[in-house]
Amino acid sequence: MAANKVIPIQAANPVGEDSSGFSLYEKTVKIYPRSVSGQFARLRWVMVWVTQLVFYGLPWLQWNGRQAMLFDLVERRFYVFGLVLHPQDFIYLAVLLIVAALALFFFTAVAGRLWCGYACPQSVYTEIFLWVERHTEGDRQARMRLDAAPWSVQKMARKGSKQLAWMVIALITGLTFVGYFSSIRGLLSELLSLTLSSWEWFWILFYGLATYGNAGFMREQICKHMCPYARFQSALIDMDSMVIAYDERRGESRGSRPRGADSAALGLGDCIDCTLCVQVCPTGIDIRKGLQNECIACAACIDVCDQVMLKMDYPKGLIRYTSGNGLVQGLNARQIIRRVNRPRVWIYGALLVLVCSAFAYNLTTRLSFSVDVIKDRGALAREVGPGEIENVYRLQIMNGLEQAQRYTVSVNGLPGLRISSDPQLEVQAVGIASLPIRLTLPPELAAQSRGKTLPIVFEVQTSVDGRAESRQEKSTFYVLP
Numbered sequence: 001m002a003a004n005k006v007i008p009i010q011a012a013n014p015v016g017e018d019s020s021g022f023s024l025y026e027k028t029v030k031i032y033p034r035s036v037s038g039q040f041a042r043l044r045w046v047m048v049w050v051t052q053l054v055f056y057g058l059p060w061l062q063w064n065g066r067q068a069m070l071f072d073l074v075e076r077r078f079y080v081f082g083l084v085l086h087p088q089d090f091i092y093l094a095v096l097l098i099v100a101a102l103a104l105f106f107f108t109a110v111a112g113r114l115w116c117g118y119a120c121p122q123s124v125y126t127e128i129f130l131w132v133e134r135h136t137e138g139d140r141q142a143r144m145r146l147d148a149a150p151w152s153v154q155k156m157a158r159k160g161s162k163q164l165a166w167m168v169i170a171l172i173t174g175l176t177f178v179g180y181f182s183s184i185r186g187l188l189s190e191l192l193s194l195t196l197s198s199w200e201w202f203w204i205l206f207y208g209l210a211t212y213g214n215a216g217f218m219r220e221q222i223c224k225h226m227c228p229y230a231r232f233q234s235a236l237i238d239m240d241s242m243v244i245a246y247d248e249r250r251g252e253s254r255g256s257r258p259r260g261a262d263s264a265a266l267g268l269g270d271c272i273d274c275t276l277c278v279q280v281c282p283t284g285i286d287i288r289k290g291l292q293n294e295c296i297a298c299a300a301c302i303d304v305c306d307q308v309m310l311k312m313d314y315p316k317g318l319i320r321y322t323s324g325n326g327l328v329q330g331l332n333a334r335q336i337i338r339r340v341n342r343p344r345v346w347i348y349g350a351l352l353v354l355v356c357s358a359f360a361y362n363l364t365t366r367l368s369f370s371v372d373v374i375k376d377r378g379a380l381a382r383e384v385g386p387g388e389i390e391n392v393y394r395l396q397i398m399n400g401l402e403q404a405q406r407y408t409v410s411v412n413g414l415p416g417l418r419i420s421s422d423p424q425l426e427v428q429a430v431g432i433a434s435l436p437i438r439l440t441l442p443p444e445l446a447a448q449s450r451g452k453t454l455p456i457v458f459e460v461q462t463s464v465d466g467r468a469e470s471r472q473e474k475s476t477f478y479v480l481p
């Protein structure tokens, strides 16, 4: 009997390795951004203060005796200062999202990732959490030493105080976020008396945990791997968009030298290869390798490099805000700014102005109430007298004002048609009420339209601060055969 041929089983490559044994996955290396000062660092902190004052402060503002900014999901009403929006006004939310997207396109085309560097919550909270980290564990070198050191009472105290401060900030952030959806004053008093509902606890901890995890641990990983904007930003910028770039022609060849040395004689450019621009980078990249997806345009490398240039008595701006063409063609600041005038900027700008104008017009001229006409499906029509036809409707009126309103209903479109029920209704503040309406068509007119469905128009009127408002809703009147 022939022996079975044995095919040896090869060991598969370990997961994440190709056939040559190289890992296909990059190990995440912890980044220890060095602190930096300078004009852009100050600007970033101004933005931290502005955004946080707005975020933490808005829910505490009052308007007409209620929270000025409240997205009340239970009552299905959104309060934005004097504006009260209902679920049917969701179109405004959709338009706001379009405005935000267009604004992002516009500002990216003009000045790159301004949003990421100065206003994105991920950058802002990372900046705050890093500030805490520096004040509890020290700057870059001290933090690296602390992480490498064995556990001790001092290490536990430093790490513990950092974690505690992070948790407090995260919890306040979670509470504030939930305070946009449920009265923040109520939430705070429930928190202090430990009577928060389980759902309130869940959402506060959920958003708190998201803040803690994203700003404390994930940091640049969010920007590098989870943020979609980093992926499509390259489609939004061109060679004339402002970006943060290293001037290779001026900086290379890089190399260290004593202060006051003759760089030209040494064959060196202005970069002294101090690597400070890499050490301050929150995403851990080397800007000298060119524009990279990971760059969030925080400008920390500009600040630190300018300080190095000042110390070396070189002109500032080895790393600077410029454009691709600015670098290649050696354009000055005025020439770069002049190139803002280009088609994609005009198109994004025009669309932005158009949508914002339409949004503002619609918002300022919108009526304070809405009407739904519901026809009685049980009996389309009935004869209420000799030859006289009646149709029954229900008008549902939603009052968007924060005061009770009286509404008057009339009907048009069919001569002789009259309302044979009370045409008036009072609706309480921000309330909904229904008004039954009976319409009657006299015998002589009904005789002319037997078996027909005729178009009619309801008109609902009210007066707001002496200004008349009226809304029309189409419906039909059915005449029995």
Ligand code: SF4
Residues within 6 Å of the ligand: 246, 251, 254, 270, 271, 272, 273, 274, 275, 276, 277, 278, 288, 304, 305, 308, 318, 319
């Ligand atoms: S900070 Fe400036 S001088 Fe120092 S390595 Fe970076 S580019 Fe070169």
Ligand code: SF4
Residues within 6 Å of the ligand: 244, 277, 280, 281, 282, 283, 284, 285, 286, 287, 294, 295, 296, 297, 298, 299, 300, 301, 302
């Ligand atoms: S390269 Fe410069 S601007 Fe870009 S993220 Fe790093 S420090 Fe910020």
